[in-house]
Amino acid sequence: MANPVWRLIRSGRRPPAENMAVDEAILTSVSEGKAPPTVRFYGWQPVTLSVGYFQRAEEEVDVDELLRRGLGFVRRPTGGRAVLHDNELTYSVVVPESHPDMPGTVGAAYRLLSEGLMAGFRRLGLDARMASLADGRKTDPAAAGSAACFDSPSWYELVVEGRKAAGSAQLRHKGAILQHGSIPLELDADLLFAVLRFPDERLRLRMKASFADKATAVNDLLRRLGKPPVAADRAEEAFAAGFAEALGVQLMPGSLTEGERELAEALAREKYGNDAWNLRR
Numbered sequence: 001m002a003n004p005v006w007r008l009i010r011s012g013r014r015p016p017a018e019n020m021a022v023d024e025a026i027l028t029s030v031s032e033g034k035a036p037p038t039v040r041f042y043g044w045q046p047v048t049l050s051v052g053y054f055q056r057a058e059e060e061v062d063v064d065e066l067l068r069r070g071l072g073f074v075r076r077p078t079g080g081r082a083v084l085h086d087n088e089l090t091y092s093v094v095v096p097e098s099h100p101d102m103p104g105t106v107g108a109a110y111r112l113l114s115e116g117l118m119a120g121f122r123r124l125g126l127d128a129r130m131a132s133l134a135d136g137r138k139t140d141p142a143a144a145g146s147a148a149c150f151d152s153p154s155w156y157e158l159v160v161e162g163r164k165a166a167g168s169a170q171l172r173h174k175g176a177i178l179q180h181g182s183i184p185l186e187l188d189a190d191l192l193f194a195v196l197r198f199p200d201e202r203l204r205l206r207m208k209a210s211f212a213d214k215a216t217a218v219n220d221l222l223r224r225l226g227k228p229p230v231a232a233d234r235a236e237e238a239f240a241a242g243f244a245e246a247l248g249v250q251l252m253p254g255s256l257t258e259g260e261r262e263l264a265e266a267l268a269r270e271k272y273g274n275d276a277w278n279l280r281r
Helices: 016-031 063-068 106-122 131-135 190-195 201-214 218-224 232-247 258-272
Strands: 007-013 037-043 048-051 070-075 083-085 088-096 158-160 167-173 176-184 250-253
Touching: 007 016, 007 167, 007 232, 016 037, 016 048, 016 070, 016 088, 016 167, 016 176, 016 258, 037 232, 088 106, 088 232, 106 158, 106 167, 106 176, 106 232, 190 201, 232 250
Parallel strands: 007 037, 007 250, 048 070
Antiparallel strands: 037 088, 048 083, 088 176, 167 176
């Protein structure tokens, strides 16, 4: 029997408000049965800092510095901490909670989707492992000391050589699951820590040094192995194949429906491009 067919969307680089609006529009469409389960890959233009749904943006982010540097800014509909979206591959997976192959609990679903990421890393020649299996514990974000997402791994996030290599977050809404995340190809810790707020410069430098020991990027890992770096399109191929393998599905190239495009345009304009949403906490 042939594997089920899911939709694959490759969006390329898009503005921050549009990226989050499209993820939510797909979530709504899938929840209403108007679109099939979907895997999407995308990038960011301009370089963007995103914050988690519960973060207090003005306390943790130097918004003036973001503007001075010409960076984008957006609040995600999912939790987690700040992510600098620069030279990276961003993915999202949207699937009904009732899908027969999707586990019922948040943790089990997160683990299944993380297996797709792990398969993608291994297709790039990297020995990725799940954090909970690698170290047997969950990191308490509140104790980590930094607003940066890649400061520490949580359950089922991917680590390579003991350092976090992908950060993900999940949302369940209207009977559907949205999981999206960042797979850095390169990391710019200097830029990330320049736009985060700290009580003093000494703590900023200490947190940045700690971050370098806890986070890594695909091309840094490949260079350490004496292998050439990969571009985003090559990474897309690897992770698309990884998701197809782990989920037991066929990924068929597709595009947004007209309804999804219209909803995404409205969400970008009225929600994700609006300070009332992005700075509300």
